Amino acid sequence: MIKLTNTLLRVRICIVIIPFLSVCAHAQTDPLPSWNDTAPKKAIIAFVEKVGKEGTSDFVPIDQRIATFDNDGTLWVEQPMYVQLAFVLDRVKQLAPEHPDWKTTQPFKGVLDGDMKAVVATGEKGLMQLMAATHAGMTVEQFQKLVTDWLATTQQPRFKRPYTQCVYQPMLELLAYLRANGFKTYIVSGGGIEFMRPWTERVYGIPPEQVVGSSIKTKFEMVNGEPALMRLPEINFVDDKEGKPVGINQYIGRRPIAAFGNSDGDEQMLEWTAAGNGPRLMLIVHHTDAEREYAYDRQSSFGKLDKALDEANAKGWTVVDMKNDWKVIFPPAQ
């Protein structure tokens, strides 16, 4: 009788446990459910498993598992224009009533008339004027609040959802998968560092101190007896192209073992990553999906991918073909 009960018990335990183990096994073998089982997913998983193998020459100690991600076009949408540029244009329109001269002065006139050619014609000087008018002359906290409020009330024009929901679901899974395997994930973006920090923790799980980006100078001063950090109309650092390895060294002080980008602005970051010792993963997201997102590369005004695509092909870096390699593009609507 006891034997029979034991046997029955074992059978029941198996009935309970086997499906559970099966779920676990499934979870273990599919950390990237929004990725098709094509070459990029295989390359990612092979890399992560390799660096985690203790006792082998490929093993990488956890403190050295640094992964850097470009933002525009790699983690979120950068079409029909960089999100930060949309913010600049909106701010100019919002501030225009206080600046009657803007109606007749470029580059502001161009922004107000919707004449982007006129804006572009003002060149770097015009861009700096727009930057000064919309990004400087306030404290860091005031700017963060502007960004937060704008993102909460603005929709991406084509997808009709907040920009912070126009992020790539497969990349969110990749960030989580890397972190679950001991990686420290960083953003290294040409975009403004203070434009990203207010929301990257909530959206990507990346805290402010792991965001590297372009910046304007700030100045510590007393305002009404209280210390404040004022934003100045002066470039501090451009975190793009050759600036990306410089920014990585400046902020992180270690060379990444994995780097993710989508444009020529990321080429040097991937070269810098590739040139280190031990296992490496260099990945480029190629926007090939006009139907679900956008298709662009060598001729694009935003996120131009030309030289870096040639280098990726020549050196065997991983290239994601968005249309074929991703099951979905965005997270479910919230």
Next chain:
Amino acid sequence: MIKLTNTLLRVRICIVIIPFLSVCAHAQTDPLPSWNDTAPKKAIIAFVEKVGKEGTSDFVPIDQRIATFDNDGTLWVEQPMYVQLAFVLDRVKQLAPEHPDWKTTQPFKGVLDGDMKAVVATGEKGLMQLMAATHAGMTVEQFQKLVTDWLATTQQPRFKRPYTQCVYQPMLELLAYLRANGFKTYIVSGGGIEFMRPWTERVYGIPPEQVVGSSIKTKFEMVNGEPALMRLPEINFVDDKEGKPVGINQYIGRRPIAAFGNSDGDEQMLEWTAAGNGPRLMLIVHHTDAEREYAYDRQSSFGKLDKALDEANAKGWTVVDMKNDWKVIFPPAQ
């Protein structure tokens, strides 16, 4: 019989467990064994316990528990001169045979003759020349190796031990105590960021990405087909005085809730920390112990503490009297 055995067993368990619990209790109540039970230790413990109390208005979520530490004079010795200056002087002497003109040209002549007055007389221009000769014109990795090799072979002149062992044992305990309570500990130093990063993890448990400091510019370039970060003879950022809150914002992007310094160079960092909402801890190490270390403040060439001491007293910041508040200064000799 069974009852008796049980009773005996209980007694024996108590004999084993009670001393163990007592050790545990002792460890719990003394996280800072090298600190005397004076006001600073009490202030530190009260602060840490306060921010950890969930459900109270003082509670601080773990991701916001940022603590910033000055380095020179706060974590390690800065007398008889800043360690980095000793490195510069040694490098000039080492490089002198390759530069015969240095024998007759200031500021190099002054360094070689041991005539510090002549060096100081060359002002900022002379300092930049010394910086360029000893800190630039090489890759980041080459500089790190120079620093590592120098620290491994050089002794602090008075204590006859490596500089990395002339660190303050009570501060090492404080760093560990804060980290054990969820704090992220940063260095925010006027010293060179690349002069600190090669050893801060080993000595303080602070990884390279949590070191903020002064820097020279670097440039990404190809050297023999390999990407390299070259150090340029040009100041990038001075992380001192007003620069400290700027550096904190630039690198960390959050305001600290606790800050630790020892000189006027830390005043603005402590002001910036104090001006935030919620519980705060601002602490200054006052070097009062000529016998065991050094005694200096308002008149010192290195680590001058004058205005910040007045402000600390006026605002009730915590001031450590090294002689009275610390049981030991340095860790046991290794």
